[in-house]
Amino acid sequence: MPGSGHGYLCPMPDCNTIRCMTTTFPPAPVLAIDAGQSGIRSQIDSGEVRSFAAIRTDLPLAPQLASVVEQSLRGSGLTGVTVSGGVSGVTHAQTVADELALLVEPFGVARVFVAHDSISAFLGALGSELGAVVAAGTGVVTLAVGEERLAQVDGWGYLVGDAGSGYWIGRAALDAVMRAFDGRGPETALTEVVLAHHPDLPSMYVSLQTNEGKVRHIASFARSVGDLAETDAVAAGILASAGFQLAASVAAGLARVGLPGGRSEVQVRAIGNVFSSPHVAAAFRSSLLERVPEARVAVGESHPLDGAAMLPHLEKDHALIASIGFVTL
Amino acid sequence: MPGSGHGYLCPMPDCNTIRCMTTTFPPAPVLAIDAGQSGIRSQIDSGEVRSFAAIRTDLPLAPQLASVVEQSLRGSGLTGVTVSGGVSGVTHAQTVADELALLVEPFGVARVFVAHDSISAFLGALGSELGAVVAAGTGVVTLAVGEERLAQVDGWGYLVGDAGSGYWIGRAALDAVMRAFDGRGPETALTEVVLAHHPDLPSMYVSLQTNEGKVRHIASFARSVGDLAETDAVAAGILASAGFQLAASVAAGLARVGLPGGRSEVQVRAIGNVFSSPHVAAAFRSSLLERVPEARVAVGESHPLDGAAMLPHLEKDHALIASIGFVTL
CATH class of the missing domain: 3.30.420.40 (ATPase, nucleotide binding domain)
Structure with missing residues (x-):
């Protein structure tokens, strides 16, 4: 896994926490996404919240999310962005993260985190x-x-x-x-x-x-x-x-x-x-x-947007880690 | 009502039972129909039982029943037939009886009785x-x-x-x-x-x-x-x-x-x-x-076919009478 740019959080055998990643990647803006069945919202760091139509769980998820990423980042001039989404209808988070990463590479995205929206809801309510x-x-x-x-x-x-x-x-x-x-x-x-x-x-x-x-x-x-x-x-x-x-x-x-x-x-x-x-x-x-x-x-x-933004910041031994899809670009 | 040929059982004020009708009408063959949502069966008197496709309660009932009547009587040479049907999906028995009577007049039918199939099921299980x-x-x-x-x-x-x-x-x-x-x-x-x-x-x-x-x-x-x-x-x-x-x-x-x-x-x-x-x-x-x-x-x-065949034979003060549609031709 090391070197491939794909994998779960911090696959390096000698790294004990997620914090090592901030030494590999410069501090980066986070685009948080809460993709639910009554609407999608996105937020860059603690900025303005943007709203989009609901996620269709009966259609492929990654293209719908990529469209939200593109519209959210368009004209921002940001690079090295971390996309972090809690998404309804996700059954295999790593698969969705892989697919999404391929689609959003042109928009200045450096890392992609995807989890089921029950996880971002949990984090938004109870934190870690x-x-x-x-x-x-x-x-x-x-x-x-x-x-x-x-x-x-x-x-x-x-x-x-x-x-x-x-x-x-x-x-x-x-x-x-x-x-x-x-x-x-x-x-x-x-x-x-x-x-x-x-x-x-x-x-x-x-x-x-x-x-x-x-x-x-x-x-x-x-x-x-x-x-x-x-x-x-x-x-x-x-x-x-x-x-x-x-x-x-x-x-x-x-x-x-x-x-x-x-x-x-x-x-x-x-x-x-x-x-x-x-x-x-x-x-x-x-x-x-x-x-x-x-x-x-x-x-x-x-506060599921806050919960989504937390996905990159969980300790690597947190019980939720195995349920989060992660890709570096 | 008297004279119109339409109405509930024996509308004559001085008639106390259904039996008076057998003095008005000669003893007649009965075509019993049990029209349910898993199939329709018909039987003339105690003869052979014939089977047809299920009744579609989301479509007009009378034409479907008329087709069963036509096929059941075709080539029988019978006249003066009493059609007596227990039918799924009936909300207004008299309306269905009226519509059915118009459609089956050419087939040798003299009287039409229609009731919800819960009534023929009741009669087929408990009689009167x-x-x-x-x-x-x-x-x-x-x-x-x-x-x-x-x-x-x-x-x-x-x-x-x-x-x-x-x-x-x-x-x-x-x-x-x-x-x-x-x-x-x-x-x-x-x-x-x-x-x-x-x-x-x-x-x-x-x-x-x-x-x-x-x-x-x-x-x-x-x-x-x-x-x-x-x-x-x-x-x-x-x-x-x-x-x-x-x-x-x-x-x-x-x-x-x-x-x-x-x-x-x-x-x-x-x-x-x-x-x-x-x-x-x-x-x-x-x-x-x-x-x-x-x-x-x-x-x-x-025995819902037996129950259907009983519809013409209930006492006129039976509690079920008001739920039975009846037409004479």
Whole structure:
């Protein structure tokens, strides 16, 4: 690997940290990219944030990223740039990094780092600390990072996974409404909300099944569940169950990476719209503390652009290193 | 209505039963039709059963039924025929009967009866008795018929309904496999079964979501859940839950139609592939008897062609009458 210009971070056998690389490469501008399915953003060092259309995970990723790199660097006059991207849909980070490097060489790029966006989300929420980040929007994915291992939990989509996500909450709400309609379940104020969108409940399932945006549409009812949770027992029950599911995912992830081990505390960050419901947040916190008393739970934001910019700066023995694709040009 | 030739059964104010119609019309051959989404069958009186392609519920129903009538009667030389069909996808039975009557008049048809196939399934399982029929295959629907009312319970599709169906069981199995994979749930022998179809579990959800036959594919795992239930606690738990869900649907349906009322017993028939699992059948029976001790539960078959042939023979005050479309020519 040495000399080829390709490889994971610092492949030199006598180099113990990533810092050796700054002796090989002069300090360089970093173009951070957060490529998600609702939009792509880029930022050079701490400058202005630029926005682009969402990444299409059903199309080759590298050409889409190369276009963002070209537009971001055009006219900047920068050379020796480090491109560092957290990208949705990445299954083999090194392959995407290799492909991207070939495409962006003409634009003044010296190094390319690529990782799945769950990694940049983790870094943007917890930095280089060990622990777990659970990101719950329409879907949900949990990433736990220990001393030597990382573990993804759930993120298995609306049909067989995403327990506790916005979709999961919205689907449970519609199910509860049909149960009340049938007499299989208790009456709920959710019925009125759903009737405003589906005035004929018996035909709702037909329009759901034929709706190409059904996942987003169903997830949109999660907000109403949150709005009604103070006064409606069915809504409150759904949110408590969601918090329980999310806590189970975090506890499983921590266990798989050997945390808390002997530590007196372990960091957990809960990010995404689902946690804006105090009912979900409270149920998540109490359920997790029952399983992992050492958890230090904070509900907060992720800064995935900052997380992407951190990819070149991780210690070489960090558990995330093996998941980052890296190319020098 | 009298004189127009259109209307529900026996609209004459001084006629108390359907039998009066046999004094108006000579005894006539009956062409029974069972038009389902996996195939259409027809039968003249108790003669040979003929098969046709499935009904397309996304296309107009009457022309498809007229074609079956034409092919079934062609060369028979019969006149004064009563066409009596249980048809999937019917929302307004009278409209379909009206449209069908116009199309089949040239083929020797004297009367047309049309009902939703859940009604012919009910009649084919319980005859003209009161009670409930729950039909559980890939989907599930329950129909309860009381003295004066009928009630459909569930049948709301794979996204927000069909609790206890083959799809519901198969989806729960795949969910359990991913939970075991993540460490969120117990190990299960279901994993080996699923791996045979999806060797890379983390990418299973992608292939499921893009599979146009996903509902049938997911439901196909229900059989394996049944096969493993003797030795695998996760599989057994899924089937027990399915039985509980199906019992809840029947109990809700009976309550809505006022059964058992003062009766010492009420008939319940459980039909469809899902009940071929003894675990589902046992859980269903015990869970239902806890809720409705008067239930006389039998697992058995429906004979929807026989049920369709019964449509012209119901007493005029039967609770199903209002759901049957009827036209005389």
